[in-house]
């Protein structure tokens with residue numbers, strides 16, 4: 461499995477304290493992506509100019525090592541044994557906190573065979589398994605992976621397909637259809653829907669009402685809905701990758717306390733309680 465990061469003691473990636481495995485590759489390219497180094501499946505070079513001692517390594521083709529870590533490469537192939545060994549170190553804290561392991565990305569469903577291999581092995585060892593996904597995948601893939609997880613955390617970014625495409629590169633039809641089919645399954649993992657709330661992009665009243673109406677009309681309600689206020693952590697990574705954050709200069713800002721309260725109010729009118737952050 462190709463990972464670009466492993467986060468230990470993660471507290472925002474599902475219940476309890478977790479180890480989060482970040483899989484390389486994503487079919488979307490959200491303008492606000494926090495992990496742009498995870499979008500390409502190919503290893504990605506990140507360079508921090510302030511740490512550079514000008515030894516010349518980062519300018520040399522094929523050289524990935526750097527004495528000061530000014531140059532880092534995101535994207536390494538892990539064996540199943542390496543993953544299990546890493547995860548096993550946190551077993552106690554996971555058990556005590558009701559945590560487990562989260563597979564995110566990138567988009568984990570982009571590489572379903574590697575994903576299922578790891579999920580299956582984690583399941584045999586008794587770990588709680590969460591998949592953090594856009595559900596931008598074929599239904600066959602979603603159904604195949606569902607059997608090997610206790611929780612799916614699904615992003616819902618925009619209800620208007622043209623707007624969704626403008627900001628993420630793909631329309632939303634497949635995602636909405638998969639959320640509906642997922643929630644209609646008699647036996648399914650838990651479903652948490654997570655909405656990145658970005659002023660200027662998706663926090664207008666019309667989109668929030670449509671989002672709330674969509675969720676409340678699902679065959680079974682999600683067990684949790686989170687509103688995740690925007691922040692621009694991806695910016696520094698773009699600088700390190702030598703690419704430009706938000707190249708088209710779209711207006712994107714952090715929602716105010718008042719806007720967050722208004723968003724919660726809209727959801728609650730549709731019978732949906734929401735958690736800010738998470």
Ligand code: SF4
Nearest residue numbers: 486488489490493566
């Ligand atoms: S779906 Fe997630 S990983 Fe993929 S581009 Fe969007 S924010 Fe980044």
